[in-house]
Amino acid sequence: xxxxxxxxxxxxxxxxxxxxxxxxxxxxxxxxxxxxxxxxxxxxxxxxxxxxxxxxxxxxxxxxxxxxxxxxxxxxxxxxxxxxxxxxxxxxxxxxxxxxxxxxxxxxxxxxxxxxxxxxxxxxxxxxxxxxxxxxxxxxxxxxxxxxxxxxxxxxxxxxxxxxxxxxxxxxxxxxxxxxxxxxxxxxxxxxxxxxxxxxxxxxxxxxxxxxxxxxxxxxxxxxxxxxxxxxxxxxxxxxxxxxxxxxxxxxxxxxxxxxxxxxxxxxxxxxxxxxxxxxxxxxxxxxxxxxxxxxxxxxxxxxxxxxxxxxxxxxxxxxx
Amino acid sequence: xxxxxxxxxxxxxxxxxxxxxxxxxxxxxxxxxxxxxxxxxxxxxxxxxxxxxxxxxxxxxxxxxxxxxxxxxxxxxxxxxxxxxxxxxxxxxxxxxxxxxxxxxxxxxxxxxxxxxxxxxxxxxxxxxxxxxxxxxxxxxxxxxxxxxxxxxxxxxxxxxxxxxxxxxxxxxxxxxxxxxxxxxxxxxxxxxxxxxxxxxxxxxxxxxxxxxxxxxxxxxxxxxxxxxxxxxxxxxxxxxxxxxxxxxxxxxxxxxxxxxxxxxxxxxxxxxxxxxxxxxxxxxxxxxxxxxxxxxxxxxxxxxxxxxxxxxxxxxxxxxxxxxxxxxxxxxxxxxxxxxxxxxxxxxxxxxxxxxxxxxxxxxxx
Numbered sequence: 001x002x003x004x005x006x007x008x009x010x011x012x013x014x015x016x017x018x019x020x021x022x023x024x025x026x027x028x029x030x031x032x033x034x035x036x037x038x039x040x041x042x043x044x045x046x047x048x049x050x051x052x053x054x055x056x057x058x059x060x061x062x063x064x065x066x067x068x069x070x071x072x073x074x075x076x077x078x079x080x081x082x083x084x085x086x087x088x089x090x091x092x093x094x095x096x097x098x099x100x101x102x103x104x105x106x107x108x109x110x111x112x113x114x115x116x117x118x119x120x121x122x123x124x125x126x127x128x129x130x131x132x133x134x135x136x137x138x139x140x141x142x143x144x145x146x147x148x149x150x151x152x153x154x155x156x157x158x159x160x161x162x163x164x165x166x167x168x169x170x171x172x173x174x175x176x177x178x179x180x181x182x183x184x185x186x187x188x189x190x191x192x193x194x195x196x197x198x199x200x201x202x203x204x205x206x207x208x209x210x211x212x213x214x215x216x217x218x219x220x221x222x223x224x225x226x227x228x229x230x231x232x233x234x235x236x237x238x239x240x241x242x243x244x245x246x247x248x249x250x251x252x253x254x255x256x257x258x259x260x261x262x263x264x265x266x267x268x269x270x271x272x273x274x275x276x277x278x279x280x281x282x283x284x285x286x287x288x289x290x291x292x293x294x295x296x297x298x299x300x301x302x303x304x305x306x307x308x309x310x311x312x313x314x315x316x317x318x319x320x321x
Numbered sequence: 322x323x324x325x326x327x328x329x330x331x332x333x334x335x336x337x338x339x340x341x342x343x344x345x346x347x348x349x350x351x352x353x354x355x356x357x358x359x360x361x362x363x364x365x366x367x368x369x370x371x372x373x374x375x376x377x378x379x380x381x382x383x384x385x386x387x388x389x390x391x392x393x394x395x396x397x398x399x400x401x402x403x404x405x406x407x408x409x410x411x412x413x414x415x416x417x418x419x420x421x422x423x424x425x426x427x428x429x430x431x432x433x434x435x436x437x438x439x440x441x442x443x444x445x446x447x448x449x450x451x452x453x454x455x456x457x458x459x460x461x462x463x464x465x466x467x468x469x470x471x472x473x474x475x476x477x478x479x480x481x482x483x484x485x486x487x488x489x490x491x492x493x494x495x496x497x498x499x500x501x502x503x504x505x506x507x508x509x510x511x512x513x514x515x516x517x518x519x520x521x522x523x524x525x526x527x528x529x530x531x532x533x534x535x536x537x538x539x540x541x542x543x544x545x546x547x548x549x550x551x552x553x554x555x556x557x558x559x560x561x562x563x564x565x566x567x568x569x570x571x572x573x574x575x576x577x578x579x580x581x582x583x584x585x586x587x588x589x590x591x592x593x594x595x596x597x598x599x600x601x602x603x604x605x606x607x608x609x610x611x612x613x614x615x616x617x618x619x620x621x622x623x624x625x626x627x628x629x630x631x632x633x634x635x636x637x638x639x640x641x642x643x644x645x646x647x648x649x650x651x652x653x654x655x656x657x658x659x660x661x662x663x664x665x666x667x668x669x670x671x672x673x674x675x676x677x678x679x680x681x682x683x684x685x686x687x688x
Contacts, residue, residue: 151605155506163362163410171411179410186502186509187533187550187601188455188484195413195434199455199482201500203601204410208631209362209649237456259411320650321362 031072034119043126051130051283060279064294068286077117081290084110088296091247100246107172111288123287131280132176133213133308133318147319148212155185156225158263158274158313160213160304161205173248173297175284177213177304180260181205182229190233192262197242208321213308215315219272228269232262249300251275264302267312275302276310348423351375351683354402355645355658357676358391359633361409362649365389367675370402372424375638375682378671384424389414394679395440397465401427402681403447405436417449428468432461438497439537441490443517446471448495450488458485458499462520472520476513478527483511489537489544490517494567496544498534501527508533508550508602514571526573528563533601540587540616542566547582552598552606556580562592562614578621579612584635588684590616593642595632611642611661624666632659633678644668645677 033046041048050067057063073081087107094100115121153159160177171178181191187202205212217225236242236257245256251264267274277299284305285293298306308315355371365388372382389406396402400422406414413435419428430449438450438458447463457477464471476497477483483499490496495515503509510532514523528534533550546563554560560575561582578594585594596610609626626632634645642661658672658680 149605150599150603153603161410163364184502185506187500187603188482188502193408193411193413196454199484200452201484201486201601202603204361206599206601207359207361208647209360210410 030070032067032070034072034122043130044122047123047126048130051127054279054283061282061294064279064283064286065291067283068291071123071287072119073123074117074119077114077120078290080110080114081292084289085292085296088292092249094246097244097246104172104246111172124284127284127287128175131284131305133315134176134211134320148206148321149214149317150206152316153183153214154216154222155183156216156222156229156266157183158213158215158217158307159183159189159191159205160215160308162211163209171304173285173289173293173301173303175281175288175303175305176211177308180263180304180307182232182263182266184229184233190229190262192242192244192257192259194244196244197236197257197262206321210321212317212319212321213315214317215308215313217267217270217272217274217312218314219312220267220270224270225267228266231269232266236262236265248303249297251300251302260302260304260307263304263307272312274307274310274312276306278306278309280309281305349374349376349381352381352422353636353638353680353682354394354396355672355674355677356386356391356394356404356679356681357647357674358386358389358404359678360647360649360676361390363676365391365409369675370394370404370420370424371674371677373672380672380674382424384420384426386418387414387416389416390437392437392679393439394681395442396681396683397442397447399465403440403449405440405449405451407435407437407452430463430468432463432470433459433473436461438485438499439488441488441495443490443492443495446517448488448490448515448517450485450497452485455484456482458483458497460488460495460497460515474515474520474522476522476525478511478525486533487535487537489539491539491542491544492517493542494523494544494571496537496546496565498537498546500533503530505530506603507531507553510534510548510550512546512565512573514567524571526571528560528573532560532563534563535600536582536584538585538587538592540592545585545587545592547585547594549581549583549597549600550602552581552602552604554580562594576614576619578614579610579623582612584632586635586637587616588637589640592616593635593637595626595635595644597631613663622663624661624663626668630668634680636680636682638682638684643671643680643682645680647676647678 034044054063091103159181161179181189184190188199245258251261264274282294282298353375357367357369368386370384402420404418406416408414415431417430432449433451435452436449441448449461451459460474462471481501485499488497495517497513501509507530510528512526531550531553534546536547538545544565551559551561559577561578562576564574566572581596581598582594583597592614594612598604598606607628611624613622632644636643644659647656657674657677659668660671
């Protein structure tokens with residue numbers, strides 16, 4: 001894993017600082033009631049009110065920090081989140097892909113362990129429901145035809161996907177969307193997988209049960225975006241020569257790319273920053289992994305969810321295949 | 322927690338409903354195979370090779386398979402079942418598993434990345450077509466006696482990508498089809514012809530605008546390429562089916578049948594095809610059809626299927642059209658094999674199999 005030294009040092013310092021401060025911040029804070037759901041919408045009323053408060057707050061990061069420290073998680077869950085922070089720091093020092101994959105596996109395992117805490121599970125589930133494009137609406141039943149507007153897809157459009165119930169096992173920092181791609185025209189999708197930057201047939205994205213988001217860059221013309229796509233294919237290749245980037249915070253590197261980093265690079269080439277750092281995603285990741293993840297993951301990295309929530313992207317179709 | 326609960330439910334249901342993986346003492350003379358392997362959104366939790374009695378239409382054995390994308394199954398002349406795996410939306414795979422006719426795992430090979438473009442057999446060899454990274458593909462030739470790799474044949478086209486999607490073989494030719502790019506928003510395909518005896522790439526032929534072939538049917542010295550992208554073509558000049566006669570030079574003859582043939586099989590001089598214009602395309606037409614082409618007279622019959630009814634494969638058995646079908650949203654209630662009755666135009670469920678995505682029966686001429 002290659003990373004600029006100053007960036008590595010700064011990420012580690014942030015993690016150490018956050019871990020050191022965290023216990024004193026949590027101590028004595030009144031907790032959020034996660035039991036009362038008077039309107040029976042599946043979202044605890046107090047949590048919904050707190051989220052609304054974050055939405056209206058001019059200082060969203062402070063509001064998120066305040067909310068997260070008041071979540072009534074078990075001490076074991078907080079300890080697991082601290083452990084996750086340490087693992088994320090270790091990921092920055094990983095020597096090769098195998099070590100990176102092993103650490104990601106440990107992180108995934110921690111994530112599953114935390115789900116044993118009912119308050120934690122309720123919080124994460126509620127936030128995912130509130131912030132997902134489906135707004136918590138259930139998936140269609142009975143073999144419904146695709147509700148995705150595939151017919152409007154144009155070369156250079158942004159593609160996001162969530163693969164059913166099982167995304168937890170794919171991308172650990174996914175709130176809703178787990179993967180990003182770029183329509184390359186001719187029924188092909190330009191994307192980065194764990195084996196590097198490559199092309200795949202559109203049919204893989206059209207498999208039943210996947211939730212799809214289609215969008216376009218509303219800051220640049222279609223021709224400009226297609227030009228940037230051509231640039232990316234020349235610069236990063238379509239042949240896997242640019243390998244997968246397991247260290248998500250280092251989105252600036254050109255030597256390795258993960259899926260949404262590739263999408264971000266294409267549009268960043270045109271001066272459009274698709275890393276929204278959306279407060280919804282930051283709140284979710286802080287609740288899911290701990291406050292440290294806002295600084296160690298959301299701000300430096302660009303997740304598919306952050307692309308989908310960016311104001312420079314018009315999501316013209318979201319729905320289940 | 323909900324996810325874990327659903328996972329637990331899946332495992333519980335799977336454990337309760339799957340027949341034991343024990344082959345019966347008496348084995349019927351005719352068996353078919355169903356591959357469940359495409360439910361990426363479900364984590365491939367129902368991936369399995371189901372062996373069924375063709376006469377009684379009962380499941381003989383269900384062999385659980387790795388949770389990885391398995392698009393095709395191929396049966397070699399000795400009756401072994403070959404399955405290639407290609408990961409999921411984020412990961413690739415490099416495995417090919419070979420099962421005995423009764424479902425015992427004989428070999429796990431690691432020929433190349435994403436062996437998902439078909440496995441075909443000729444000259445005592447297996448030809449495994451791998452999509453690799455989508456710029457170029459690879460055909461790995463396996464000696465079927467020793468399992469050794471005899472040769473790796475790289476496939477690419479100049480200054481353009483090549484995403485391999487399908488393949489088929491007879492003793493004279495191995496045909497590999499791949500998608501490439503083109504000047505307009507349409508599908509473009511390239512036909513790669515490999516000599517199965519010399520193991521050389523004989524030639525490549527661009528098939529032009531609006532060509533996308535996911536099923537190749539060898540029959541009587543010819544190859545019938547089903548072109549699902551023909552939907553966009555002018556009807557009178559459409560190439561719904563491209564007939565390739567190998568030879569120096571090969572002859573490629575277009576046939577007008579019905580738009581967007583995707584899966585098919587040939588038996589007794591008839592080519593049956595399932596048509597789905599939305600496959601690998603931005604078209605959103607919900608219509609689905611079946612067609613029958615009389616290869617001697619050229620006469621075409623068509624039937625309309627229920628709107629949005631997606632078939633994952635087609636096979637022919639005793640003059641009956643059998644379709645594999647799976648739905649994500651309906652659970653397992655409607656998944657399995659269906660028989661199409663041409664008299665009534667109705668589909669009849671004949672075997673319930675979760676996530677049924679490919680079917681093979683003997684004596685058919687499809688790969």
